[in-house]
Ligand SMILES: [Zn+2]
């Protein structure tokens with residue numbers, strides 16, 4: 645698998661990326677590091693001009709920048725937590741925005757960000773866990789979804805699961821079958837791999853990748869860069885590719 649493509653890059657318009665992440669700097673940096681293909685995938689958060697406005701702004705800026713890199717403008721969209729399988733921003737045609745990444749940035753039924761320290765009871769954890777899988781399963785069937793962004797990240801936080809083993813892998817196996825069936829890609833996300841909450845989770849996450857490979861699920865590589873240094877910088881992803889001999 646070539647590491648000359650980065651399918652997950654953010655911009656200043658996310659409101660939380662580094663201020664150097666302008667479209668022209670992203671292109672410059674991508675050229676410098678030898679990427680052949682990138683996807684600018686801003687969040688669907690209602691920030692700056694909102695999902696539609698930010699998308700258009702990025703497109704317009706891009707049109708003024710000459711480059712040999714194949715650049716597409718996609719979006720990273722959160723699921724609608726209440727309506728199974730729906731996206732929280734859905735007002736676009738399938739061919740208009742590519743690729744569509746779907747990623748959780750909050751817990752189902754909890755109004756706090758994924759990165760916050762939260763004390764969950766066992767019951768909360770079980771509820772979030774099964775809800776997450778249920779939502780993921782239905783999202784895969786949504787024809788607008790191309791890529792599952794940083795899959796599993798939300799259930800790794802705050803002790804929802806302790807490792808990717810046993811019944812957790814069985815549940816990922818079901819996701820893999822659905823992803824294969826609906827031709828949805830599973831993201832290998834460099835930022836996620838660099839920020840595993842515990843060693844147990846880190847050491848067992850490869851089991852999940854293995855399941856995706858076993859079922860021939862498409863993989864998508866993304867840095868999830870929020871600053872220029874991270875664009876196309878694939879250390880952990882490269883380890884995975886070597887380790888699993890991914891072609
Ligand atoms: Zn994300």
Ligand SMILES: [Zn+2]
Pocket residue numbers: 652654720868
């Ligand atoms: Zn992202």
